[in-house]
Amino acid sequence: MLSSAIIVFREVIEAGIIIGIVLAVTRGVHWRVPMVLAGLAIGVAGSLVVATFAGGISAALAGAGQEIFNSLLLGTAVCMLIWHNVWMASHGRELACEMRQLGSEVVTGKRSLWALAIVIAIAVLREGSEVVLFMYGIAVSETASAAELLAGGLTGFALGASLSALTYWGLVTIPARYLFSVTGWLITFLAAGMAAQAVTYLAQAGIVTALGDIVWDTSAILPDSVLLGRILHALLGYVDQPTGLQLVAYLGTVAVMVGLSHLIARPQQPKRLVAGA
Amino acid sequence: MTQFRRGLRSAGLMTTYSAVLAVSLLVLSLVSQPALAQETVEISISNHRFQPAEVKVPAGKPLVLIVKNLDASAEEFESKVLKIEKVIAGKSEARINVRPLTPGRYKFYGEFHEATAQGVLIVE
Numbered sequence: 001m002l003s004s005a006i007i008v009f010r011e012v013i014e015a016g017i018i019i020g021i022v023l024a025v026t027r028g029v030h031w032r033v034p035m036v037l038a039g040l041a042i043g044v045a046g047s048l049v050v051a052t053f054a055g056g057i058s059a060a061l062a063g064a065g066q067e068i069f070n071s072l073l074l075g076t077a078v079c080m081l082i083w084h085n086v087w088m089a090s091h092g093r094e095l096a097c098e099m100r101q102l103g104s105e106v107v108t109g110k111r112s113l114w115a116l117a118i119v120i121a122i123a124v125l126r127e128g129s130e131v132v133l134f135m136y137g138i139a140v141s142e143t144a145s146a147a148e149l150l151a152g153g154l155t156g157f158a159l160g161a162s163l164s165a166l167t168y169w170g171l172v173t174i175p176a177r178y179l180f181s182v183t184g185w186l187i188t189f190l191a192a193g194m195a196a197q198a199v200t201y202l203a204q205a206g207i208v209t210a211l212g213d214i215v216w217d218t219s220a221i222l223p224d225s226v227l228l229g230r231i232l233h234a235l236l237g238y239v240d241q242p243t244g245l246q247l248v249a250y251l252g253t254v255a256v257m258v259g260l261s262h263l264i265a266r267p268q269q270p271k272r273l274v275a276g277a
Numbered sequence: 278m279t280q281f282r283r284g285l286r287s288a289g290l291m292t293t294y295s296a297v298l299a300v301s302l303l304v305l306s307l308v309s310q311p312a313l314a315q316e317t318v319e320i321s322i323s324n325h326r327f328q329p330a331e332v333k334v335p336a337g338k339p340l341v342l343i344v345k346n347l348d349a350s351a352e353e354f355e356s357k358v359l360k361i362e363k364v365i366a367g368k369s370e371a372r373i374n375v376r377p378l379t380p381g382r383y384k385f386y387g388e389f390h391e392a393t394a395q396g397v398l399i400v401e
Binding site: 054059066129136201203206219 | 376388
C-alpha cells in the first residue's frame with residue numbers, strides 16, 4: 001500500500017502544483033472553479049484513453065509515438081503558458097487597478113482561463129495515464145488486494161491534493177500588488193521547465209541529437225528524485241543532470257517569455273488620458 | 278509623442294520577430310541528419326527484473342534499446358544519466374534511442390518496481 005501511495009504521489013506532484021498555481025492566478029475570476037474542474041475532468045478522461053492505447057501510442061511513428069506525443073503535449077502547454085503571460089502583460093495592469101478600485105477580489109475579466117484549463121488538462125493527462133497504467137498493472141498481476149491498492153492510490157491522490165492546497169495558500173498570502181508578478185515568474189519557470197522536458201523527449205525519439213551531453217551534475221547535492229527535488233522540478237524545472245539541449249530550451253523559453261511580456265506591456269494608461277479629455 | 282511610442286513599439290516587434298527567427302533557426306540546426314550505424318540491444322523485463330541486468334555496449338555509437346516487457350504490469354523504463362523516461366505497457370515492447378556514449382557505467386531502472394528492476398549499461 002505504501003509503495004503504491006508513494007508512486008501515485010510522485011506522479012501527481014506536478015499536476016498538483018500546477019493546479020495550485022492556476023487557482024492562485026485566477027483568484028477572484030468568475031468561472032475559475034468550473035474551468036479548473038473541466039480541465040481536471042478532461043485530463044482524467046484523457047489519461048484513461050491514453051492508458052488504454054498506451055501500447056498503440058508507443059508503437060506508433062516507428063516506436064517514437066510516446067515521445068512525440070509527450071513532447072507535443074508539453075509544447076502545447078508551454079504555448080498556453082506563454083499566451084497566458086502575454087495576456088497578463090497586456091491586461092494585468094488594468095486588472096490590478098480594477099481589483100484595488102473595487103476593493104474586492106471579484107474581477108469579471110475572462111482572462112486566459114481556457115488556456116490555463118488546457119494546461120491543467122495536459123498535466124493531469126500526462127501524469128494520470130502513468131498512474132492508471134501503474135495501478136492497472138498492480139491490479140492484474142500482483143497479490144495486493146483491491147482494497148489495499150485503492151487505499152494506496154487514494155493516499156497518493158490526497159497527498160497530491162494537499163500539495164495543490166499548500167501551493168494555493170502559499171501564493172494567496174502574497175499581497176495582490178505582487179501576486180501577478182510572482183505568479184508571472186512562476187509561470188515562466190513552469191513553462192521553461194516543460195520546454196526542457198519536451199526537448200528531452202525529442203532527443204529520446206532520436207529527432208534532436210545535438211547537445212545531448214550532461215552539462216553539470218548536482219545529484220549529489222540535491223537529487224531531483226527526492227521530494228524537495230521533485231517539487232523544485234515541478235515549480236522551477238530543476239533538473240540535477242541537465243543536458244545542453246535542456247539548458248538551451250529552458251533559457252530560450254525564459255528569454256522569449258520575458259521579452260514578449262516587456263514588448264506587449266502597454267505604455268502607461270493611454271486610455272485614461274483619452275477618457276479624461 | 279504617440280508616434281514616437283508607436284515607432285518604439287514597432288522597433289520592439291522587429292526585435293521579437295528576429296528573436297523568434299533566430300530561435301527557429303537554432304532549433305532547425307539542432308534537428309539531426311541521418312543517424313550513424315546503430316547498435317541494437319535487447320533487454321527484457323520479467324518478474325520486474327531486467328534480463329540481462331548488465332549490458333555491454335561499444336562507446337561512441339548511437340544505440341537502440343529494445344525493451345520487452347514480458348510482465349502483465351506496466352513498467353516505466355527510466356534512466357537519469359541517459360535521459361530516458363518511457364512507459365512500457367504490460368506484454369509489450371518499446372524502442373528507445375540512446376545517444377552515443379563515452380565509456381562508463383550508466384544505470385537504468387524501472388520506476389514502478391524500483392526495488393527489483395535495476396540494471397546498468399556498461400559502455401566500453
